[in-house]
Structures are given as C-alpha cells and as structure tokens.
Amino acid sequence: MKTWKKSAAIVLALMMAAGSLTGCGGNKAKENSSNTDKNSTEDTAGKTSFVFGDTTFNPENEEADVNPHNTYAGWACIRYGIGETLFHYSDSMEIEPWLAESYENPDELTWVIQLRDDVTFSSGRKLDAEAVKECLEHLVAVHERAKGDLLIDSITADGQTLTIKTTEPRPTLLNYLSDPYGCIIDMEAGITDDGVVSGTGPYKVVSLVSGERLELEKNDTYWNGTPGFDTITVRTISDGDTLTMALQSGEIDAAYGMPYASYPLFQNDNYTFSSCATSRAFFAHMNFESPIIQDAAVRKAIAMGIDKESFVNTLLDGNGYAAIGVYPDNFSFGGDAVHTENYDPEGAKQVLEDAGWTDTDGDGIREKDGTKLAIRWLTYPSRQELPLLAESVQATLKDIGIDVSINSTADHNSIRKDSSAWDVYASAMVTAPTGDPEYFFTTHCLDSSAVNNGHYHSDKLEALEAEMAGTFDTERRSELAVEMQQTILDDNAFVFCSHLKMSMISKAGVTGLVAHPCDFYEITVDLAPVNE
C-alpha cells in the first residue's frame, strides 16, 4: 500500500514538472515570435518600430510626462523627439540655430530672433513668432526655474520675427532657451491632462501613461528629413536588472541608464555602444538647516572622507572620473581650474579632533557635547550607482568616526524638501546642460534658486552671481565661474564625487542613436533601422 502511494506521488510529481516545463517552452516560443515582430525589422504591414527602455522617465526624476512646462519633463519631450528648441547645442556645446534661423542682439536687453519658415507643429499649425510667443509666455507663467532664468520683460511677434526684451541684461538667454523647458509647443493644441503636447519634432505622441510607457508615431510633416521609424515605444524600466534582461531578451531595442555592472553582457557584436562624457555629476548637497552639518569641520571631514577614486574605478567601472568642482574637464572653467579636499582619512580625523569631536565612549563614533556624529544620507536608486556611492561613503566615513545611515528611496523629491529629514543629499544632475556656468549656481546655490535643497547661503557667492548675471564677456564669465566654484568648495557646501560618461546601448540592427554631451538629445530624425 505504502509503496504504491509513493510511486504514484513520484509519477504525479514528474508529470507536474513536465507540464511546467512545456508551459515555459510554449511561452518562450510565443515571446520569440512577438520579439521578431517588435524588433526594428519590418512587420507584415511593412511598418518599422522601435522600443526604447529608459530608467529615468518617471515622476521620481521629475519627468512625469512630456510637457516641457512641467518641472523637468521637458527632458522627456526633447529626448524622445517630440519637441525642439529655438537653438541647440553642437557636439562641442556651442549654440547653433535650430527652429531659429538667425538672431541679433541690438542692445543688452533686446534679442531679435528670425524663425525658420518651413516648420509646422505635429498638430498641423505653422510655427510662427506668434506661436513661439504664446508658448514662452505660458512657460514663464507656470515654470519657476524658467522664469528666473529667462527674465523676460516682453515678447513681440511679427510674422517670423520674434523680439524678446529682458528685464536685466541676460548674456545667456540663448543658452537658457536651449534648455529642454524651451521646447516650442503649440499652445492652441494645448497641454492635455496627461501632459501630452504637440511639438515640432520627428515624432508625435499617440498615448502616454506616466511612469510606464509612451507611444510615439512618425511626424509625417517633419521639416528636417524623414524619421527612420514608423512607431516608437518608450518604456520606463526604473530597475536596472529588469532593463538588462529586457535588452537581452529583445523586449527593447535600446536602453538608457544601463547599470555599469551589466556592460560586459553587451560588449559584443550584437550591440552598439554610444558613449559620451557629459556634465552629469554625482554630488552631495549639505543641509545647512541641520545643526551637525552647520559645523564647518564636519563638512570638511565629509569632503575629505569620500574615496572618489575607488568609487569611480571600481563601482563605476571606469565609466567616469573623479570630480573636483562643478564642471567636467572639457570646460575651460572645469576640471582642475579649482581645488578642493582630497581623500584623506587621517586629515579628516585631525579636523574633527581639532573641532572637539572625539570618541569618548569607545564605540568608534565621535561625540561632542553629548551629540553623536551621525548623519542621514538621502539618495535614490534610479541612478543605479547612487546607492553604491552611499554604501562606500558609509564605510569610509565610519573609519573616521562618522556614523552614516542611508535612506535610498524613490520618494527623495518630497523628502529633500523637508530639511529636518536629512543631512546630506546625494544626487546625479547635469551641472551645465546649457554649456554655460551660470546654470548650476542659479539652480542650486542661491537664495533664489529653485532647488537649493540645503538652504546654502553665501554673501560672496550672491555678489559674484550679481556680477555674472550682467557679464557678456565669455572670458570674464569663465573667471567668475572659477571663483564661484571655489567659493562653494571652500565652504564645502557641495561635494562633487564624479563626472559620468553616459552610454546608450542599442541592438546592432539600429543606427543613429548617439549620446550627446548635454545628455538630452537621444531620439532624433537620424534614428533608423540598419539597411541590409
């Protein structure tokens, strides 16, 4: 009886195992066939399609939709070929006309911009000065950062001629107009509740689900060539491992934001890498509302306690280099034009010792007046290497007697606004998307800055910025940029850990996906299937 039961159980188990295996096999076959449909090859109707996986197209990165007038969503608008700006950046980050044809700068407050005559919005409306005026007026009405950058006094439209007057001299107006928020959209077609807009780019939006997917189709009336694909799907895949496997399985054709640890899997003939040094930097904001961080010695010790070289070489796998200041090496005012603390654990210990932080209870963590030297490190996981930086810092700072507790959360944008909830906030931002040095300071370091997370204030910096704002001479601007960087570095208000090389990986069957130093040109009219 017993043996009979046993063998029956074995037979049943085998049958179940076989059943589940065939189940898997069946799914796989199905997946494969759908992959070939989806791939950048032509399907039965002769249409070409392309699927792009992106880790950062989500509310976590303030890209909830593709409406350029909404926080950083302009990045999505320009990245996915929906919107275009009046001017754009060359590969060496110089300003070139795009939707504009030419410009004049008759006096310090006036800019006369001549627009192209052959551009239409995907809504069908012709792009003229009136349309641009409507768009920019709406932008400065709803977008705090743009309003502060552009300082627009009045805009007049006359045919294809747009005249912008600023309230103060604005030497970098064209740079700011080239920021993704400057994408020109048709305000008559409007902005839908989902945040969908009509731009002038090679692709137009079919549907959008925030934080999930964006469906695009070719803009047949595009002014600057024929887009290479009939349809494009952008999928938000915030988890790096999922993104890796999606590209391996062929679910997506190209990826942005691949974890560096996965690179070896794609370094072969089946995939193409496009890499570029960008001004994207991993850097830490110090919270000046936090009593511990207000202590200059603590800030200095933190700056001296971060092992940037190891982070770059090991955790970034060489896809970046240790940063000194705000800007990367290829900027004249970047790289070693400034100086800051080097990794020096012994020096950091001395600094803390001198400031009265000593370990009295022998637990390895320093104290002063009964306060433990413990900091809360806020960061977020969608930039895959930020949590690694946090863990590395945790170990090196512990060495010098600082206890670090890490909060790595997708919810960092609401937490960083509550200055009682963190001490150091590490983020990965592009420091010079406009090619001009002023951007970083106006965004992060001034009393008027929209994202001065740590409420940093420096009289000296405010004075320098006042001068920078009115300076047209590029050389003087560079000098000021160096001085301003040195000011925030001397205060250890920010610690710059590394500048990043950004890469996009695409299947070998796709051409024209090229990384750009500004990090926001991705899908362009040149993106196309490889002709065999």
Next chain:
Amino acid sequence: MSTPEKKRIRGRLIFFSLLALGLLLAAVFADRLTPFDPNAQDMSASLQAPGGVHLAGTDRFGRDMFSRILVGLRTSLLATLTLVAVITVAGTVAGVLAGYLGGAPDAVLMRISDVCLAFPGLVFAMAIAALLNGGIGNAVLALALISWPKYARIARSQTLTVKSSNYIAAVRLSGSGPVKMIGKHILPNILGPVLVTSMLDIGTMLMELAGLSFLGLGAQPPTAELGNMMSGGRSMLQTYPWVVLGPGVAIFITVVVFNLLGDAVRDYLDPHSGKR
C-alpha cells in the same frame, strides 16, 4: 510501534539536531570564525572569484563574501529565532487565555487575531515594516504582528479539548487555582503541536525575513543579512554569480536543515502522523 522504526526516527532527530546546532554555533561564533572583517571595504580586491584567500569570493566593495555570509547567517538566524520565539510565546499565551477563560476575553482576542489574518500576510508585513522605517528589529516586529494568530488558534483549540477532559475536572475538584491549572496541567499537554508548528515555521520565517530585507525593508546597509546581500548582488547574477549564489545557498541550506528538523520533531512527538 516497532522498535527499529522508533530508532530510525530518533536517529533522524539527533542527526538534524546536530546539523541545526552546527548552524547555530556557526552563527553565534561568527565573529571568531570570520577570516576578514565583514564590513571592511577594499576596492582593489573588488569582485574576486571564489577560491584563494577569499573562500567565497568578494563583492563589489571588495568585502569578503565568506565572512559576510557567516555574519549574515547570524543576523538572519538570530532574528528568525527571536521572531519564532516571540510569536510562539505570545500566540500560546493569548490562545490559552482565550480558551481557558472563554466568554468576553475569548471573543476579543479571537476577533483581534481575525483582523490580523484578514490581510494577505507578507503584504501586511511590508506595509508595517515600511511604516516603521525598515531595520531588522522592525521587520521582526512586522512579521510577529501577522504571525501570532496561527499559534493563538492552535493553542486555543488544544486548550478547549484539554479543558473538557475528565482529568481537568478532577484537578478542578481537587481545588487547583487557575495558574496551577494552566501551568501544570494544560500547557504541558498542548505544547506538542505548538512546538512542532514553531519548528516548521523557522524555515518559512527565515525566508520571509530575507524577503523583507531583499525589498529593502529589513536589515539596512552595512549590516550583512542574507536577504539584503542577495538584493545587493542581484544585478550581477549573470556576470559575477557568486555574489548572489553565496547567500542564496546559505539560505537554502538553513531552511532545509530547519524544515527537516521540524519534520523529525513532529515524527518523534507524534509517531502516527508520519505513517498517516
């Protein structure tokens, strides 16, 4: 029961007890057994394959995986044992009180346990752990809150059975107070099933704790814990598999050993259930 079978069952019990004891000793003395400081980073030795100085290789930060697995085992195992002890004691106390007292206390305690059981287990635990802000202690608390009702129910039903038996009536006639009654006559008689359940729960609870840590709701870095070690290495499953497989194998072995030990304890305490 035939003697050889009894012998076999006892032999199994001793064998798995020894294995479990081995794991426990490894966990307790992890600090002395580790060849390296489990939290010491050495980026120049990052991602070395198993073998040589580093028995189980190193992780991304150059930390010795073998040391981390040992220390991680301690974190996981001690947290699991604490958790199982807490829910066994709390659940049994609640169950015995409910069963013995009956009436209003019974109704109240059982309705509370019903509420806890009304939510899908791990989801409820995740919600609690997230509310409490992670940490291994809070993960234990979260799992304890959802797991005690099982024990309360077993203890209550057993208490009800025992309570209505003749010898309890005899004890009552002899004038024993409630404390003596529960402590001396009820508890020893219901402990078998409760003990078997808790032994079998060790494996499950270890997995659930590791699961919470994997999701980032349990142990926080740099604490080594088997679940968060797997989570930290999961992006390297294809490139540097030992970073994930090491802690994975440790979880596997621990769960198997404690489950088989649970089985052996059950067979030993209740020989009939094994034959069915």
